[in-house]
Amino acid sequence: xxxxxxxxxxxxSLPEWPYPVRYNQETHxxxxxxxxxxxxxxxHAAISARRKGVKVIVVEKGATKWSGSGGAGVDHWLAACxxxxxxxxxxxxxxxxxxxxxxxxxxxxxxxxxxxxxDALLDCERMxxxxxxxxxxxxxxxxxxxxxxxxxxxxxxxxxxxRVYGYNVKPLLYRxxxxxxxxxxxxIMITSLLTQGGKxxxxxxxxxxxxxxxxxxxxxxAKTAIVSTGLPGRLWTFSTELRPSFRDLNNVGDGCAVxxxxxxxxxKMEQSYNDSGPLSYLEYGMGNAHNTWYGASIxxxxxxxxxxxxxxxKELNSIAERFQTAPGQKFMVGLGExxxxxxxxxxxxxxxxxxxxxxxGEFVLPLYADLSRLSPHERRAIFGLMxxxxxxxxxxxxxxxxxxxxxxxxxxxxxxxxxxEAYQQSNFWxxxxxxxxxxxGGGGLVxxxxxxxxxxxxxxxxxxxxxxxxxxxxxxSGRYAGRHAAEFAKTNxxxxxxxxxxxxxxxxxxxxxQQHKHNIGWKELNAGxxxxxxxYCGQYRSEGTLKTGIRLLKxxxxxxxxxxxxxxxxxxxxALECHTLLTVGEIVMRASLARKASSLYLxxxxxxxxxxxxxxxxxxxxxxxxxGNVEISExxxxxxxxxxxxxxxxxxxxxYSIFDDLDKGGSIK
Amino acid sequence: xxxxxxxxxxxxPTPNNPIEFDDKVCNGCNMCVEICRNDVLMPxxxxxxxxxxxxxxxxxxxxxxxxxxxxxxxxKLVHPLxxxxxxxxxxxxxxxxxxxxxxxxxxxxTRPPSV
Numbered sequence: 170x171x172x173x174x175x176x177x178x179x180x181x182s183l184p185e186w187p188y189p190v191r192y193n194q195e196t197h198x199x200x201x202x203x204x205x206x207x208x209x210x211x212x213h214a215a216i217s218a219r220r221k222g223v224k225v226i227v228v229e230k231g232a233t234k235w236s237g238s239g240g241a242g243v244d245h246w247l248a249a250c251x252x253x254x255x256x257x258x259x260x261x262x263x264x265x266x267x268x269x270x271x272x273x274x275x276x277x278x279x280x281x282x283x284x285x286x287x288d289a290l291l292d293c294e295r296m297x298x299x300x301x302x303x304x305x306x307x308x309x310x311x312x313x314x315x316x317x318x319x320x321x322x323x324x325x326x327x328x329x330x331x332r333v334y335g336y337n338v339k340p341l342l343y344r345x346x347x348x349x350x351x352x353x354x355x356x357i358m359i360t361s362l363l364t365q366g367g368k369x370x371x372x373x374x375x376x377x378x379x380x381x382x383x384x385x386x387x388x389x390x391a392k393t394a395i396v397s398t399g400l401p402g403r404l405w406t407f408s409t410e411l412r413p414s415f416r417d418l419n420n421v422g423d424g425c426a427v428x429x430x431x432x433x434x435x436x437k438m439e440q441s442y443n444d445s446g447p448l449s450y451l452e453y454g455m456g457n458a459h460n461t462w463y464g465a466s467i468x469x470x471x472x473x474x475x476x477x478x479x480x481x482x483k484e485l486n487s488i489a490e491r492f493q494t495a496p497g498q499k500f501m502v503g504l505g506e507x508x509x510x511x512x513x514x515x516x517x518x519x520x521x522x523x524x525x526x527x528x529x530g531e532f533v534l535p536l537y538a539d540l541s542r543l544s545p546h547e548r549r550a551i552f553g554l555m556x557x558x559x560x561x562x563x564x565x566x567x568x569x570x571x572x573x574x575x576x577x578x579x580x581x582x583x584x585x586x587x588x589x590e591a592y593q594q595s596n597f598w599x600x601x602x603x604x605x606x607x608x609x610g611g612g613g614l615v616x617x618x619x620x621x622x623x624x625x626x627x628x629x630x631x632x633x634x635x636x637x638x639x640x641x642x643x644x645x646s647g648r649y650a651g652r653h654a655a656e657f658a659k660t661n662x663x664x665x666x667x668x669x670x671x672x673x674x675x676x677x678x679x680x681x682x683q684q685h686k687h688n689i690g691w692k693e694l695n696a697g698x699x700x701x702x703x704x705y706c707g708q709y710r711s712e713g714t715l716k717t718g719i720r721l722l723k724x725x726x727x728x729x730x731x732x733x734x735x736x737x738x739x740x741x742x743x744a745l746e747c748h749t750l751l752t753v754g755e756i757v758m759r760a761s762l763a764r765k766a767s768s769l770y771l772x773x774x775x776x777x778x779x780x781x782x783x784x785x786x787x788x789x790x791x792x793x794x795x796x797g798n799v800e801i802s803e804x805x806x807x808x809x810x811x812x813x814x815x816x817x818x819x820x821x822x823x824x825y826s827i828f829d830d831l832d833k834g835g836s837i838k
Numbered sequence: 839x840x841x842x843x844x845x846x847x848x849x850x851p852t853p854n855n856p857i858e859f860d861d862k863v864c865n866g867c868n869m870c871v872e873i874c875r876n877d878v879l880m881p882x883x884x885x886x887x888x889x890x891x892x893x894x895x896x897x898x899x900x901x902x903x904x905x906x907x908x909x910x911x912x913x914k915l916v917h918p919l920x921x922x923x924x925x926x927x928x929x930x931x932x933x934x935x936x937x938x939x940x941x942x943x944x945x946x947x948t949r950p951p952s953v
Contacts, residue, residue, distance in 0.1 A: 576949075
């Protein structure tokens, strides 16, 4: 009797909501540092702030022990420039990534990630995460450093990306939160930021939230807050029939919407990526040669192997060469950074003309990943170490497939069968892109060298910052922002919250409970919002489509969204997420209107401004809103290296980073 | 065909059964309920019984409930059919084809992941 329908049929009555229902009840909590989002960035932020001796609260919509985009594990630790084996400096890595991004990237975030991601990993090791091959399973492998027992990925010479055993990273972070005395508020969805005098654009002094199990309203009063919520995932596509599951359903941009309403400044909001939406396949669970499966041999239906090539189009004759740079190449950045691949940074890859060769009949579908062609160490590193520790692989892939009999020593794992064009890139499980189905790009908060936003008292970490991406960057920026927020809390007094601001928000969040059930529910509204985003803010945009899209979102907000109903505290949370999606969608459209040019780097096509990255538009467009007025500004690419900052990365880091006893300061010894 | 009473119920949510409990192993401790990020699972009103899969349509297929559970085999993650039907592999030596969820699966591969 494990299904709701079984229960109904056996009991002929509806099971009562299992949690106490406390609509309208209000709880007030006070803290020094308030962390919004208990994922990887939020947990590291909380731990480092707490180390400074201040009171810290983490607010998390799910359950901190396992939630967040990185909650189900991690296999690659990127940008570990300061690990003892690295042949790449933080400066080289940062500059390479910013060049590869065409300049549209967040310099402070990138540099801090390069400086501190290794330190963050050592933090994880102290908490109990395994980061070394201490039992010698991979002894003698090309990718193992015999002295440190560290394991590397992609580029075995430069050793800047690590392979780690991070399946349990979240339970370990959770245990450390508890041990160090961080207070955790699970199942609370943040609905607004509280500001000085209740006015937008002023200092952030708290937040409101709603408990999505009980419906209780919670008011957090804080000296300072850190936004560490994830990347929105339900804006362009939403389907519970065909299950896309790359992004957690909880990720709708709560942090983004509340910060926007408080007057925070955003950048890169016009960026999006191609996506296959609900047509994607099981992540890391089908034959491919990308990321976690990088280096895998791919064969066709007749066992003919698809060759690998380096960046110069030279066919690679050995498997070992797949993990080596091309002649003259400094280093490979590796995959997973959400940075465009270019001549300088690219990894080796399967035949770039594979689609054409499939069409001509040279390779016959289906393709398979044949790990038996790799050495036992490489095979085990892919299926055993990487698949086994990466997010959503230990149970969904490793456990599911091995229990069903899959054995990488004996079996070829099939790749999805798709139109030939889909084999252009080796991440086959991502499926075939549909032009209008987009996924969130690099949009996020603008931050300075303190990882502070334009609002006093408001810091950001991880996916909330523009240009952010990987797990290790979330960890590094979290611990850095945590130190700053703690320092701010020590030197600033608490301010009285504005009761009217709280009451206005309280009235808003309970509206869906007062609607008729024959109005619209959250799933239908979500799908409607997605349709607007697909059609009016898809691959191709123009002033006409964007203005229409903004009008339609506004109409939805005033009509369907105003009549949205919710039957339970859970549905209330999902309903409020639709309001968030409306806000986030509007920001994306307004930012898209502001960029009057197309951009290759931003994956941004304006039909009415087809010129691609013209020199006058090579700048970051920032956007914020004060009292309903949208303000657009220009931020130069190198804003982080111009006065008042130093032109030298390291000098800025030394000037602005706050160090503590445990933290040796980005491995500056 | 039994003479069970028939009720008016809505169509089953899709995917139908992302999480399956083995009632003989599960002791209804609700640890999985406590950590599911999306509240897919609800505690059973009958104490000691396995949780109710209420929001099947919100499962992220992360498998954290299985990892959290300390009773081996109590919880099984089941991929939706539109995913599992194409997760297939071919045995190099024999050319046999296998599929996740097939009726007569080969014996399991018991090798654990790297630790």
